[in-house]
Amino acid sequence: MGLKEIGFDGKNFAVMAGPCAIESKEQLLETAKAVKNAGAKVLRSSAYKPRTTPNAFQGLGEKGMRILGEVKEETGMIVETEVLDPRHIESIGKIVDIFRVGARNMQNFELLKELAKQEKPVILKNGLSATLGEFLGAGEYLSQHGNESIMMCYRGIRTFETATRFALDIGMVQAIKEKTVYPVIVDSSHSAGKASLVPSISKAALAAGADGLMVEVHPNPEKALSDSKQQLTFLEFESLMHEMKAIASSVGRKI
Amino acid sequence: MGLKEIGFDGKNFAVMAGPCAIESKEQLLETAKAVKNAGAKVLRSSAYKPRTTPNAFQGLGEKGMRILGEVKEETGMIVETEVLDPRHIESIGKIVDIFRVGARNMQNFELLKELAKQEKPVILKNGLSATLGEFLGAGEYLSQHGNESIMMCYRGIRTFETATRFALDIGMVQAIKEKTVYPVIVDSSHSAGKASLVPSISKAALAAGADGLMVEVHPNPEKALSDSKQQLTFLEFESLMHEMKAIASSVGRKI
């Protein structure tokens, strides 16, 4: 699968939506159907979770991957997931269409080197305190053997401000585009940290010229096992998609 | 003059444009006419410049204020300018419609206390490393005697990233709006640091829900005495206004 089939043709604004973590078959399937109906093309979700302490929910792991495989088959969606460990690449690769490298692993170069040998597209998120140069350098690890199916996902940086979870320095969308040919997508959920900021950031990303959006959606955010404050309900997501479609047409994009 | 007359009625997206510094009558008049034609309602410009070293251009001072007075009369535009010193308030107030407090003076509380006694509206920019709480606290200094004609201007914060001059944490637009009744405007020029990023940031601000925009425009940016890399040409500004008008209509705003 190439970048075009995922929805990056220069005109399309590709929306990747789904729960932070895979919690159950029901939760993932229900969410997949909802985001697909609303216009998302790619289902985002994680089975392996990098958490601050070992006591926090670590994801369903292999069981989560089996669920993801089933949901992929039942919905026909393109699916992606985060990969944390070079030793997981083979098994994860049997199920997903796209690998995701999270912010905490942007400079896990041994992981990047292994992913560079795969033939699947990779979403690369910027590190919490990575400079543009370091972000591009990490991209070079992925492309060194010729795989150019890379998506640069800007998810904001850590600063002193606590009103937002991470600073989504919106000027970076254009700054990254000036330095690379890869599509630039924005993760609006992690920078927001709370659901009420997500629509505003998402619409800004579209108007700023991003090629896509990654956003967390959950059937019941309050009961989510991780990121409970920042996930959108189905209704909030539908409403956001509706608003973004209007903006998209005003800037020559399609959703 | 109240916030409504300036263009903040909840529907309008108020554009404030003009040169970083007042350099000559010709430069300011020419720019004022160009930005007015393109749809800007407020002329921005500075006669007193806070510069990193005493050897840098410090602005035309009183002479600049006289020029601003003449240009105001000839164009009929609403004019604003930065005030650095409590001792300048009286003379500046005779000419401008709006006072501006720059990022470096957000916590110059003696200046804020004097401005609080004036009856003119004030644009308050966030400090380079001010938290939301500190930004709101500075606003309280301005409103303590009842003047509620305050515009909160978010101009980004200082971070490690150098690809942008300051990080325009776009989630702050909504975060500020959730905490205050004042209009929120975005300064896209100072966060960008280079002209090529300004349109992207400006459009993002509009889509994010900001009530207005402050942007630097100069007849010949390369020859500007300050901020030469980030000022837009007349043509670039017109083009941006054209794009923003399309987005505005898609989000229920007018420009």
Place this chain on the structure above:
Amino acid sequence: MGLKEIGFDGKNFAVMAGPCAIESKEQLLETAKAVKNAGAKVLRSSAYKPRTTPNAFQGLGEKGMRILGEVKEETGMIVETEVLDPRHIESIGKIVDIFRVGARNMQNFELLKELAKQEKPVILKNGLSATLGEFLGAGEYLSQHGNESIMMCYRGIRTFETATRFALDIGMVQAIKEKTVYPVIVDSSHSAGKASLVPSISKAALAAGADGLMVEVHPNPEKALSDSKQQLTFLEFESLMHEMKAIASSVGRKI
């Protein structure tokens, strides 16, 4: 009074101690005697306080300055205080030996320009997010008319970390010394944010090569009207001075 008389002769480690704010004659006098006994040469204290909101204690102002004048006379100490407003310089200058420019005013250039015309020494604190270049630039505003009695006070910078109040990037002591001939002093109280960290930071500053220290001491920190968590008790200050004297002799300094 020149830098040598204050205690900056290249060998001496000059300790400036006293309460955050002047609260009463008794409080200031008691503290002055205690810190003098323990070896401090300069009494630090503030009558004008830059506070985040207008509802916080703003300092005793002119009344505080009268108290400071009396305590100076009764103890014979060298006294300094923060100046916030160009209009206060004349009256404050009648009492203090040293002006202090706080972090929030490092780029209040109109204030710096007025201080440059005075003949008294000035302590210049770095801004919360000032680069070394900007800190040196602010120093140039003070020295532009030939007054070289400047002390560069490094008080840390704002970062994402909340375990300390500000990051006292200790490498900056040497970095500043490599770029200027002025003495470098460290403010350990504001970076610490809590008293338990102050001794560690203070000793580090001495070992790093700083020429002096500014530290907050209060008769009863818990009841202080500002900075209550970070001020040292008399006993804690004496103990710190004792420890610092031992280190000083090991690095060829005197206290």
Place this chain on the structure above:
Amino acid sequence: MGLKEIGFDGKNFAVMAGPCAIESKEQLLETAKAVKNAGAKVLRSSAYKPRTTPNAFQGLGEKGMRILGEVKEETGMIVETEVLDPRHIESIGKIVDIFRVGARNMQNFELLKELAKQEKPVILKNGLSATLGEFLGAGEYLSQHGNESIMMCYRGIRTFETATRFALDIGMVQAIKEKTVYPVIVDSSHSAGKASLVPSISKAALAAGADGLMVEVHPNPEKALSDSKQQLTFLEFESLMHEMKAIASSVGRKI
């Protein structure tokens, strides 16, 4: 080997010195002898290097590990090295006494989980933008199966300042000690970024109460294949050790 044998008994100040990267047998052996003579107990060096781009020197890998094994045998020093990949743990563990987790891998939790199963001590460096809570959380991953031989290595954080490479927020030494029983060591080389700042930072770390120091030393820093600006010469290191011994005795420590 336990923490005491490495030199962490509460009184000792343990110095870990050596080149950034293993470049050749001669280079490592020569450096090992020099730092041992000067009083270092642990030899630091890296065979696997996490570099910003794939074109930069990646370290000698397995060949480097063989060299490290030989130098360990010939000098009798305690040796440590950085581990980047869970798949390298077994082979590296056959040679080194201590594993090191670098800043870029502080939240590579899959690596931490594997190291937690080993019986060797681990040096854990804080991430470039890790909070204290996240640093402690990473430590919990290492200790979750009962291995308490952990050294918390504070190497500074990323900020806007470029005069230092990373901000060595010296208050963190005490702040970390208040939250954990593990020894706290400071990496002075990476925060400095240039050799002239290293002695100042190193001495500050000792005076601040750190239990040890990690510092880079190279026979010919200018020709080093990585970190060429910040490594000390043998002479500079000897001089630093001499100065630190004097300070150590004044604060009740031994080197």
